Amino acid sequence: MNHLFTIKDLSTDEIHHILTQADRFKNGETWLPSDLVFVSNLFFEASTRTKMSFEIAEKRLGLQVIPFETTTSSTVKGETLYDTVKTLESIGVKLVVIRHPEDSYFSQLVDGINIPILNGGDGSGNHPTQCLLDLLTIKEEFQQFENLTVSIIGDLRHSRVARSNAEALTKLGANVIFSGPEDWFDEEYNRHGPFLPVDEAVMESDVVMLLRIQHERHKETAHLTQEEYHQQYGLTIERYNRMKQGSIVMHPAPVNRDVEIASELIEAPRSRIFKQMENGVYIRMSVIKRALHKGEEGWIG
């Protein structure tokens, strides 16, 4: 079963295959399953871009999307996630995408569910398609990952994006630097790279990857106004102007304007923020093909 739960589950070969297939989709390659295939996107947390991006990917692949509404579904009646997914399997759904506030929600699904599950984000855990679209965006820019310096800056403790990206980037040969408020650093990152002051991190990086402050996840944003955060840890115009030649800025979005990044920079020349979203569609097409592909040969032709 080609589930996609975490980026850790993928070998570097698998990652490269997914990026290659995504790139081919971006260049016009098509792939359509021969049957009517029903899929459903179960988003138990707010999302615009991830959910809609999956939906567009699904429709580009000719899949039939069956809407699942968390506010009116039987989970309101206390149904377990397992029973909900098993229900969808029973009525003919062939693949589900799930975002859920609980870390590793998928561990309760592995046994018993016979359709592939793609993780669209679990609590503060993982967000593998976000990681993969970040990798595609970096690869498009620099062709390879070896010896690139990538700084990940901001709310490291609560970020599933940071966790997945740190893991994948070091595995692929990049050097990772962490920065932001020190009490948001997490010791688990020590094995991936050093924690540096923001100004240093920004100046040394090929890729400045900003993290969203998840106001909805923690109220203890800490002693700082948004303006203070921006001045101390955000990408200000001054810091942007000191970035290396050829370097780029990334952010998983939604952006808190003038907090993580100055509003004027969101569409600035180095910014790849909207390019990341565009790439997300092709990554999702790629992992869906990987999950649904049948037959003896490899899923990427």
Next chain:
Amino acid sequence: MNHLFTIKDLSTDEIHHILTQADRFKNGETWLPSDLVFVSNLFFEASTRTKMSFEIAEKRLGLQVIPFETTTSSTVKGETLYDTVKTLESIGVKLVVIRHPEDSYFSQLVDGINIPILNGGDGSGNHPTQCLLDLLTIKEEFQQFENLTVSIIGDLRHSRVARSNAEALTKLGANVIFSGPEDWFDEEYNRHGPFLPVDEAVMESDVVMLLRIQHERHKETAHLTQEEYHQQYGLTIERYNRMKQGSIVMHPAPVNRDVEIASELIEAPRSRIFKQMENGVYIRMSVIKRALHKGEEGWIG
């Protein structure tokens, strides 16, 4: 107009036709209307399986589903149900499925609405497609209904499933037994069959049909903890082991695990719970075809 409001409205011939057509759909028969046909599912109560099952049935028949969101619709502005349905008719919707908390909501729609309405559940009243999918599941197992013994156990008073099934099963020749907490029994069931203790009912039945405790409908669940309910009235492993040879277990779902039924039994050999859901899609295809079919000849070819 081929509305489907209650199971009572159907003759035994009609019921058998619907089951036959559902069975044909299950075995690969297809039917597609020649035009672009718009349908809409108006669910004013929480639902996963019924709504999604209808949606899959509709898409298998090539229909275009127009989403209707109860939380953002004009019913929020106080529009009557009649005016909402008349609106859908005016903009070109050719069939609606409605679930509504009000008993017999459809009585206000019969006059004036010129498109077929399929009842997806009305208050504590009816749920005809649930009944039909239960019948299909029983027929698949035993080929006929005559002389079968079916026990319906649990929250009889609030269950639209119990009401429809008791009616239909006796009409089709089965013997029906009722069981569960005595204060949930309703005198109207007396004409269909006797009320027996749970242990007896379970042992005598070809079909043990458990009802969901509708926590969301009544708070007076009564003096019993969930564990006590399970021991006194639920399908425990002990009771399951005393079931007749060849007998099966059914439940309309969503299941309250370890209340109506022991968690381990949900996918046990005798359980048809997920099979029921699978059959629901074919039943809904069948009643939709019945509602939309045009022409002189019968709707089932």
Next chain:
Amino acid sequence: MNHLFTIKDLSTDEIHHILTQADRFKNGETWLPSDLVFVSNLFFEASTRTKMSFEIAEKRLGLQVIPFETTTSSTVKGETLYDTVKTLESIGVKLVVIRHPEDSYFSQLVDGINIPILNGGDGSGNHPTQCLLDLLTIKEEFQQFENLTVSIIGDLRHSRVARSNAEALTKLGANVIFSGPEDWFDEEYNRHGPFLPVDEAVMESDVVMLLRIQHERHKETAHLTQEEYHQQYGLTIERYNRMKQGSIVMHPAPVNRDVEIASELIEAPRSRIFKQMENGVYIRMSVIKRALHKGEEGWIG
């Protein structure tokens, strides 16, 4: 960019083109873009008919509708409307329809967004497709607008329908009369036509256009019960019986029965209320074609 923000932005020629194309769609003309085209309907306010009408129009044109749920979207996380729309553009959405409670919300979108935006209603501002469907309904009835007398009656101050219609109808040569509670009149209407007592307005009009009392917009409905409002300003059966020969009644719906209009009159011979809804689909097809059409020649063939 063929946005549609307000009726004022359209020349009388453009209005006539849109009505002509809508009429052709109503008579069976088809138009399908050659590619897979994704569109999305962003409704930040309650709506049944406008949203579903757009959705049917989109599907009749072969477009792929990507659901956007305001309750679970990133706007909940504080994302700006600009960033949300830019996101949709980035992931491949080619047209958006927006309803938003803020007057002139589109002014923040004009710069930077590269896909057409159709206004589905902005605060108490505009509702151009409602206006256009009203015009189509009037034109179908009377073939032209010159010298027609149209009275607009009711909650003038809060009505985006009144504003757009008064503007368009006078531009097209009709005479407009206003009526209703005097403290709901707005001086800006003086340039379009006189304010008259209800009985006089109803008797003199070819078109009696009733406005919805927007309970959800203002609580100061003022000193009147619904019954009192109906007697003093509503279309009672007595007033209906005094209407001119050949005259018609319109209402943008949803209707407050027995407030703006007597319940029995909603489907009375002079009423065009459900016809308006039917026409809405064709108008929306027309403005969508106008927005998506490419090539050197005019959008209407």
